[in-house]
Amino acid sequence: xxxxxxxxxxxxxxxxxxxxxxxxxxxxxxxxxxxxxxxxxxxxxxxxxxxxxxxxxxxxxxxxxxxxxxxxxxxxxxxxxxxxxxxxxxxxxxxxxxxxxxxxxxxxxxxxxxxx
Amino acid sequence: xxxxxxxxxxxxxxxxxxxxxxxxxxxxxxxxxxxxxxxxxxxxxxxxxxxxxxxxxxxxxxxxxxxxxxxxxxxxxxxxxxxxxxxxxxxxxxxxxxxxxxxxxxxxxxxxxxxxx
Numbered sequence: 001x002x003x004x005x006x007x008x009x010x011x012x013x014x015x016x017x018x019x020x021x022x023x024x025x026x027x028x029x030x031x032x033x034x035x036x037x038x039x040x041x042x043x044x045x046x047x048x049x050x051x052x053x054x055x056x057x058x059x060x061x062x063x064x065x066x067x068x069x070x071x072x073x074x075x076x077x078x079x080x081x082x083x084x085x086x087x088x089x090x091x092x093x094x095x096x097x098x099x100x101x102x103x104x105x106x107x108x109x110x111x112x113x114x115x116x
Numbered sequence: 117x118x119x120x121x122x123x124x125x126x127x128x129x130x131x132x133x134x135x136x137x138x139x140x141x142x143x144x145x146x147x148x149x150x151x152x153x154x155x156x157x158x159x160x161x162x163x164x165x166x167x168x169x170x171x172x173x174x175x176x177x178x179x180x181x182x183x184x185x186x187x188x189x190x191x192x193x194x195x196x197x198x199x200x201x202x203x204x205x206x207x208x209x210x211x212x213x214x215x216x217x218x219x220x221x222x223x224x225x226x227x228x229x230x231x232x233x
Contacts, residue, residue, distance in 0.1 A: 042120075042223050045222070048220060056220070088159055090159070090161060104153070104166060104211075105161070105221060106163070107153075107160055107162075108160065109158055109160040110159040110160070112159070
């Protein structure tokens with residue numbers, strides 16, 4: 001049982017739909033991340049939140065809109081997506097941006113998104 | 117430039133044999149950390165092992181060990197006595213940066229490991 005829970009596990013949406021991905025952690029971590037995993041590509045970091053403040057946005061299109069209402073929850077709001085946005089979206093959390101520690105990230109199981 | 121290089125897109129290994137998954141990295145930082153993650157078909161990324169750049173001994177966790185060769189910037193994962201459940205995607209990752217807001221982990225493209233019965 002992972003400490004990071006993502007819902008839904010699978011999502012199929014049309015290009016005109018609006019949907020949201022949810023991530024929840026109760027590990028007491030202070031930082032949360034959204035990653036995109038496409039076939040045959042490295043994991044792409046999308047957003048980083050530390051203490052509920054966005055600290056990084058890696059040139060992600062505005063059709064992806066993150067929200068971090070508190071340190072335990074992270075959302076990714078989706079609207080007018082393109083078929084190339086189909087991917088596995090992984091959420092992760094960590095103790096925080098506190099330097100080199102043995103703590104890696106704790107990942108969720110991901111949401112498999114298909115845009116049709 | 118790619119910071120983490122995993123040159124083996126796929127590997128097939130007989131059960132109970134040892135496996136070495138290659139990873140080389142590129143950084144100009146003196147202080148960094150290296151990680152290996154396992155991703156089974158369920159999608160979840162599972163943390164396996166960590167090596168700090170100042171650690172003098174190679175990290176070990178059960179059947180996993182990290183062959184750290186700092187001068188060569190190499191951090192290969194060794195799995196001893198492989199099992200069918202080891203079949204998965206394996207990612208090498210690096211955390212660079214100091215105690216600041218730029219501290220983050222970057223990943224290689226991964227190696228898909230198939231254990232044969």
